[in-house]
Amino acid sequence: MESAHAHRKDEHLAITEANIRKGGLNTNFNDLRIIHHGLPEINVADTDISVALPDFKLPVPFYIEAMTGGSLRTGQINAQLAKVAKETQLAMAVGSQSITLKDKSSYESFEVVRKLNPDGFILANLGAGKSAQDAQFAVDLINANALEIHINAAQEIVMPEGDRDFMWLDNIASIVNSVNVPIIVKEVGFGISQTTLNKLAAIGVKYVNVGGRGGTNFAAIENQRNHKTNYDFMLDWGQTTLESLIEGQLSPTDITLFATGGINNPLDILKSQILGAKMTGVAGHFLHTLLSKKEHGLIDEILTWQTQLHELYALVGARNQTELTQIEYILSPQLANYQQQRIIK
Numbered sequence: 001m002e003s004a005h006a007h008r009k010d011e012h013l014a015i016t017e018a019n020i021r022k023g024g025l026n027t028n029f030n031d032l033r034i035i036h037h038g039l040p041e042i043n044v045a046d047t048d049i050s051v052a053l054p055d056f057k058l059p060v061p062f063y064i065e066a067m068t069g070g071s072l073r074t075g076q077i078n079a080q081l082a083k084v085a086k087e088t089q090l091a092m093a094v095g096s097q098s099i100t101l102k103d104k105s106s107y108e109s110f111e112v113v114r115k116l117n118p119d120g121f122i123l124a125n126l127g128a129g130k131s132a133q134d135a136q137f138a139v140d141l142i143n144a145n146a147l148e149i150h151i152n153a154a155q156e157i158v159m160p161e162g163d164r165d166f167m168w169l170d171n172i173a174s175i176v177n178s179v180n181v182p183i184i185v186k187e188v189g190f191g192i193s194q195t196t197l198n199k200l201a202a203i204g205v206k207y208v209n210v211g212g213r214g215g216t217n218f219a220a221i222e223n224q225r226n227h228k229t230n231y232d233f234m235l236d237w238g239q240t241t242l243e244s245l246i247e248g249q250l251s252p253t254d255i256t257l258f259a260t261g262g263i264n265n266p267l268d269i270l271k272s273q274i275l276g277a278k279m280t281g282v283a284g285h286f287l288h289t290l291l292s293k294k295e296h297g298l299i300d301e302i303l304t305w306q307t308q309l310h311e312l313y314a315l316v317g318a319r320n321q322t323e324l325t326q327i328e329y330i331l332s333p334q335l336a337n338y339q340q341q342r343i344i345k
């Protein structure tokens with residue numbers, strides 16, 4: 001008999017997939033349009049999509065974002081994702097490892113990711129309320145190259161069994177100061193603000209994944225799981241991924257930004273990069289491809305995305321990621337208005 005925690009991970013998976021099948025992801029990437037220039041003067045073969053980050057270099061600027069582990073079913077999915085990551089040279093994050101802090105039988109569902117991809121770039125994942133010792137344990141369990149610390153206050157509020165204590169900053173500081181791999185603080189789909197970035201920069205956080213609204217919606221998922229209390233009014237809570245990246249542009253910090261939330265194709269990746277995301281994570285969409293088209297279908301899709309990203313770089317005349325920040329674009333009236341109102345004097 002699996003624990004309630006393991007059951008929750010299975011429910012997240014099932015509800016995400018059902019929601020995607022019902023209506024697809026409601027993304028907001030149309031709020032940014034790239035200006036087309038007809039003479040790019042560059043060949044696709046001369047583009048380089050690799051990413052140089054302050055602590056590591058990666059061949060592909062997108063990755064499999066944190067989803068699973070903890071139950072038998074999600075362990076099987078982790079194994080499939082690990083094989084895909086290995087075949088496609090993608091980095092991969094595992095889902096929250098908090099279950100491993102209380103249930104040894106869950107180890108295998110995470111360890112399998114390292115076993116099947118010994119040389120891959122793997123990110124551990126834990127909530128912001130856990131201790132530095134727990135965080136180091138999560139890293140060591142899978143010999144991770146980096147650690148994601150998720151901040152998910154809005155999800156906890158809607159979650160039937162959710163936490164109500166959000167004193168996280170000191171805790172994140174001690175994790176940053178003592179864990180021996182780079183730390184990425186990550187929202188889970190409610191976006192980021194300049195204030196949050198400032199607070200994180202002040203405690204020495206170097207990487208933040210803005211995790212914006214527009215993709216997998218944990219307010220909706222937890223509301224569907226919550227049979228006691230209705231939180232319908234929370235479904236639009238938070239900043240979209242593009243709004244969050246604008247928050248990043250407006251913030252004085254030099255935090256390296258990643259993006260997730262509603263990334264469904266290589267153009268979404270390009271748009272995120274243009275607004276400053278160095279890496280982009282994809283969760284719900286890749287899960288859907290895996291469940292509907294199996295491992296080989298996901299491998300095909302990821303390799304196609306890599307080719308298409310080279311093509312898009314050439315189309316906008318960028319040789320590499322650094323040159324993407326010079327691309328011209330316009331924002332929808334709504335997003336331009338957001339940007340205007342968020343200039344904090």
Ligand SMILES: Cc1cc2nc3c(=O)[nH]c(=O)nc-3n(C[C@H](O)[C@H](O)[C@H](O)COP(=O)(O)O)c2cc1C
Nearest residue numbers: 013065066067095096150215216261262282283284
């Ligand atoms: C089934 C499922 C489980 C998830 N579990 C976690 C988790 O344990 N830890 C975490 O940081 N994020 C988790 N996420 C959030 C994703 O990593 C990602 O931030 C979010 O889904 C937005 O990306 P997307 O729109 O591409 O799905 C989960 C997402 C899904 C779909």
